[in-house]
Amino acid sequence: MPPMSSIADSEIDPLSAVTHPDPYPYYRELAASRPFFRDERLGLWIAAGPAEAAAVLSHPDCRVRPPAQPVPPSLAGTAAGELFGRLIRMNDGAAHAPLKALLMPMLAAIDPGAAARRAAMMAAVIDAGVFNGTSGERINRWLFTLPVVTVADLLGLPVADGDRADEVAQRVAAFAAAQSPLADTHTVRAGAEAAQWLGAWLADATAAAGPLPALRQAAAAAGIDAHAVAANTIGLLVQACEATAALAGNTLLRLGRGTSGLALDELVARVAQDDPPVQNTRRFLAADARLCGHAVKAGDAVLVLLAAASCRGTAEGARAWTFGHGRHACPGDRLAQALAVATVAALLARDADPAALARAFRYRPSLNARIPHFL
Numbered sequence: 037m038p039p040m041s042s043i044a045d046s047e048i049d050p051l052s053a054v055t056h057p058d059p060y061p062y063y064r065e066l067a068a069s070r071p072f073f074r075d076e077r078l079g080l081w082i083a084a085g086p087a088e089a090a091a092v093l094s095h096p097d098c099r100v101r102p103p104a105q106p107v108p109p110s111l112a113g114t115a116a117g118e119l120f121g122r123l124i125r126m127n128d129g130a131a132h133a134p135l136k137a138l139l140m141p142m143l144a145a146i147d148p149g150a151a152a153r154r155a156a157m158m159a160a161v162i163d164a165g166v167f168n169g170t171s172g173e174r175i176n177r178w179l180f181t182l183p184v185v186t187v188a189d190l191l192g193l194p195v196a197d198g199d200r201a202d203e204v205a206q207r208v209a210a211f212a213a214a215q216s217p218l219a220d221t222h223t224v225r226a227g228a229e230a231a232q233w234l235g236a237w238l239a240d241a242t243a244a245a246g247p248l249p250a251l252r253q254a255a256a257a258a259g260i261d262a263h264a265v266a267a268n269t270i271g272l273l274v275q276a277c278e279a280t281a282a283l284a285g286n287t288l289l290r291l292g293r294g295t296s297g298l299a300l301d302e303l304v305a306r307v308a309q310d311d312p313p314v315q316n317t318r319r320f321l322a323a324d325a326r327l328c329g330h331a332v333k334a335g336d337a338v339l340v341l342l343a344a345a346s347c348r349g350t351a352e353g354a355r356a357w358t359f360g361h362g363r364h365a366c367p368g369d370r371l372a373q374a375l376a377v378a379t380v381a382a383l384l385a386r387d388a389d390p391a392a393l394a395r396a397f398r399y400r401p402s403l404n405a406r407i408p409h410f411l
Contacts, residue, residue, distance in 0.1 A: 050075060050082050050339055054315045054406055055399035063344035072328035080318075080337050081330070084344040086357070088328045092338050093362040095327060098319035099128045100364055102335070108215065114228035116214050119235065122267035125275070125364060135260050139268055142247045144367040146190055148374035155186040155378035158201070163386075165198030172410035175288075175393060178383055181205035183280035183375040184273050191269065192246025193238070207233050208273045218401055234270050275368065276375065278405050279358075282313030283376040285408035288383070292394025304376045305356070312358035315343040316404050343406075 050066075053059035063084065071085025083092045092098050101107075106127070111117035124132040124139065162181055167174045185201040195201040207230040213219060214227020248269065255265045287300075287307045298306065321327075321336045332338070342357040359369040366372070384390075396411040 049078065050080070050084075050316070050341060051078065051403050053341075053343075054402055054404060059315075059343070060310075060347055063341060064347045066341065067344045067347055072330060074330075075339075078339070080339045081327075081332060082339050082341060083328065084341045086345040089340050089342065089345040089357060090361055091328050092319050092340050093317075093360065093364070095319075095325065097321055097323045097325045098327075098338060099322050100126055100319065101128075102320040102337075103322045108217070110219060110224050111214065111227070114224070115231040115235070116211060116224070116227040119211070119231045119267045119270060120215065122264045123271045124268055125271060128363075132264075134258050135255060135264055135268060138251055138254050138258070138260075139272075140367045142251055143272065143371065145247070146368070146371050148370045151186060151190060151371055151374045152378045154189055155182060155375060156382065158182060158186045158189055158195070159378075159382040161185070161196060161198050161201050163198075165202045167202075170411075171388075172393065172396065175383060175388060175410045177202075179281040179284050179379060180209050180277060182379045182382060183276040183284070183372075184208050186375055186378070187273055187276040187371075190246055191248040191272070193241050193248065193269075204234075204237065204273070205277075206230075207237075208270070208277050211270070212274050212277045217403055231270075234273075235266060238266050238269060272368075275366070276372070278407060279313045280372050280375050280379070282405050282407040283308060283372060284379040284383075285410070286311045286313060286406065287376060287380050288388070288390045288410075289394050289397070289408055291380075292390035292392070294391075300381060301373070301377050304373050304380070308358055308373060309346050309356040311406065312343050312346055312356060313406060314358045314360075314404060315406050316341050317360065 048056050048059060048062050053062055056062070066082070066084035067086070070082070072081070072083050072088040075082050083089050107117045107121045111120055120126060124136045159182060162178065162185070167177045181202060184205045185195045188195045188204060195204055210226045210230035211234065214224050214230070219227070252262070252265055256262070283304065287304050290303060290307055290311065317340050319338045319340060321332050321334050321338070323334050325332055342360070346357040359366040359372070393410045397408045398411065400407040400409045
């Protein structure tokens with residue numbers, strides 16, 4: 037775990053904690069003494085304890101998007117907004133249930149061992165491409181490329197060419213970045229262009245192997261719109277992007293700070309709990325409700341501090357909350373950890389120096405993901 041810091045740091049709050057050098061004393065204090073409270077300055081309810089996180093994430097009136105705002109306003113009317121609106125992980129309700137019933141078991145069924153072997157093969161494809169820049173820049177590109185193209189390859193999509201693999205990964209990263217509340221006009225425009233490019237690429241792609249052809253056939257037989265299938269296929273690549281890059285990057289930091297004695301897969305699992313990639317998630321009340329002993333109103337937003345719940349859970353032998361809980365829990369947690377292991381292993385095999393990386397990095401600006409950016 038990162039070095040201890042003062043809980044009295046006046047600059048830390050539930051949102052700035054994501055990129056704070058060491059937010060964990062603060063998170064532990066919240067989980068222990070203020071597991072559910074209202075932060076009037078942020079205009080948010082805060083769920084920090086594991087029981088409170090579970091209550092929010094499993095409550096039927098706590099939705100993944102504001103009911104009146106299914107798409108972020110900055111993306112509305114763009115190709116990125118159209119794609120976003122079809123993602124089952126960003127929707128509640130029965131309309132998306134048939135596709136979810138097909139998609140989630142498919143993802144959960146991908147064997148982590150097979151994924152790790154495929155990642156090693158895709159690392160050789162990336163070697164054939166040219167990543168210019170400093171050592172840190174190349175590491176950053178690897179973190180955002182190898183997990184994405186491995187998932188694409190596992191699905192049977194054509195990424196065996198080094199230049200195409202790099203292009204796909206960059207477009208996925210651009211679309212992911214556009215979804216952030218911190219995205220500026222240029223980032224949103226790039227995300228919209230990326231969504232168009234990815235949609236055209238997927239429409240032209242012939243998946244001869246992997247689970248994607250079977251998914252498309254099953255969806256067609258169930259009367260599911262092909263555009264929804266395409267959007268959620270892209271969504272799988274997005275899910276392999278920032279969070280897996282963060283998990284692999286935070287593992288490199290842990291190695292750089294001298295952690296030893298654990299196998300790499302054990303270390304990644306530990307990092308997922310102790311220095312998690314996704315630090316928080318939001319839920320929005322669709323109706324007035326009683327939540328964790330408090331009266332909450334329709335339209336209220338709850339910030340679920342997954343990292344704080346994980347801190348509190350350590351003492352109780354609990355779990356890595358970064359993968360969520362309830363109906364929107366990530367079914368690919370084992371796959372994400374396998375891809376992070378494979379990414380770190382590939383970088384170490386290519387002479388990445390974790391100690392040097394840990395001396396020169398910052399965290400990418402974000403309100404929910406703790407992603408190292410190596411300098």
